[in-house]
Amino acid sequence: MLKLSSIESSEQELKEFYEQLRAQNVTPAWIAGGVTVEPRSKAVGHVWHWRDVRPHAVRAAELVGTEQAERRVLRLTNPELPGVSASNTLVANIQIVMPGEIARAHRHSASALRLIIEGQGGYTVVNGDRIPMYPGDLVLTPNWTWHDHANDTDQPMIWLDGLDTPLVRMLEAGFYEEFGQERQPVGAGPDPSVAKYGAGGLRPAWETGTAARYSPLWHYPLSQARAALERLAAEDSGSPFDGMILEYTNPLTGGSAMPTIACYIQLLHPGQHTQAHRHTCCTNYHVIEGSGHSIVGGQRLDWEDKDVFTIPTWTLHEHVNTGTRPALLFSFSDAPVMKALDLYREDAKG
Numbered sequence: 491m492l493k494l495s496s497i498e499s500s501e502q503e504l505k506e507f508y509e510q511l512r513a514q515n516v517t518p519a520w521i522a523g524g525v526t527v528e529p530r531s532k533a534v535g536h537v538w539h540w541r542d543v544r545p546h547a548v549r550a551a552e553l554v555g556t557e558q559a560e561r562r563v564l565r566l567t568n569p570e571l572p573g574v575s576a577s578n579t580l581v582a583n584i585q586i587v588m589p590g591e592i593a594r595a596h597r598h599s600a601s602a603l604r605l606i607i608e609g610q611g612g613y614t615v616v617n618g619d620r621i622p623m624y625p626g627d628l629v630l631t632p633n634w635t636w637h638d639h640a641n642d643t644d645q646p647m648i649w650l651d652g653l654d655t656p657l658v659r660m661l662e663a664g665f666y667e668e669f670g671q672e673r674q675p676v677g678a679g680p681d682p683s684v685a686k687y688g689a690g691g692l693r694p695a696w697e698t699g700t701a702a703r704y705s706p707l708w709h710y711p712l713s714q715a716r717a718a719l720e721r722l723a724a725e726d727s728g729s730p731f732d733g734m735i736l737e738y739t740n741p742l743t744g745g746s747a748m749p750t751i752a753c754y755i756q757l758l759h760p761g762q763h764t765q766a767h768r769h770t771c772c773t774n775y776h777v778i779e780g781s782g783h784s785i786v787g788g789q790r791l792d793w794e795d796k797d798v799f800t801i802p803t804w805t806l807h808e809h810v811n812t813g814t815r816p817a818l819l820f821s822f823s824d825a826p827v828m829k830a831l832d833l834y835r836e837d838a839k840g
């Protein structure tokens with residue numbers, strides 16, 4: 491009869507055996523651990539208040555030039571991931587470009603997004619396309635696209651940078667290259683990707699598509715997203731967990747904006763309190779406008795205009811708009827990675 495085996499061995503025998511294994515870089519898996527019943531993130535829920543972060547960004551701009559710093563960026567780092575990143579796979583950073591400054595052209599295999607916080611009309615150049623930047627706009631600089639930033643206005647330009655650098659580092663897949671000149675030559679036409687792909691439901695019929703998996707649309711103006719949200723919110727309640735939430739999609743596929751990062755914008759009505767749920771993706775939020783709080787793993791995170799907060803994977807969360815204005819939240823997550831690998835799960839019960 492087949493059965494589980496039982497073997498008696500002494501502490502001393504095991505100790506000697508394990509030492510021999512260690513000397514040869516071998517580990518007995520039965521004592522090594524590593525399996526969890528459910529995901530447990532090292533990261534915790536946390537909020538960074540704009541009133542605290544903004545003065546540091548301004549001070550950085552007084553102390554460090556864009557000649558010295560390839561990018562003048564402050565990393566928002568999770569209290570449990572000190573010095574590293576806001577969440578397990580995605581950074582949420584604050585970048586400032588002062589009037590008259592440029593941030594030189596480069597590209598990398600990490601995918602990046604910019605959500606504009608302050609400033610009126612500086613621009614990012616992506617593969618030669620000049621993209622204007624206004625508050626609340628989403629600008630993509632996908633995997634391996636050339637990008638540089640410029641501020642030709644008289645006010646600081648400040649934005650949220652979201653990148654998948656921790657994921658790319660974990661996968662040891664990071665490449666980086668400098669353009670060789672400070673700035674890219676800019677092509678003709680204002681905002682070409684919006685001209686081609688920004689109409690919504692319409693795309694150039696002569697374009698046969700691209701091998702890239704990221705969206706060919708690189709600019710999602712807030713004005714468009716807000717109009718769509720308000721139109722829908724007037725007649726539909728959206729998701730019980732997120733209210734009226736819309737995803738920024740790749741217009742060619744309807745899928746996520748980038749292969750590793752999904753981007754969303756949601757509207758919470760004054761007084762709205764969403765139901766709690768959790769899922770196997772980590773999410774960083776930016777409060778475009780409004781005030782309220784989110785309960786994240788039992789902890790209350792109060793937020794208001796321009797704050798950033800993070801929700802780790804598999805952590806119950808619910809959102810409450812305690813203000814008198816509709817709240818607009820931008821968020822980005824690693825859900826496309828989890829879905830591509832069949833690791834995505836969602837649970838409303840807790």
Ligand SMILES: [Fe+2]
Binds near residue numbers: 596597598602637
């Ligand atoms: Fe970059």
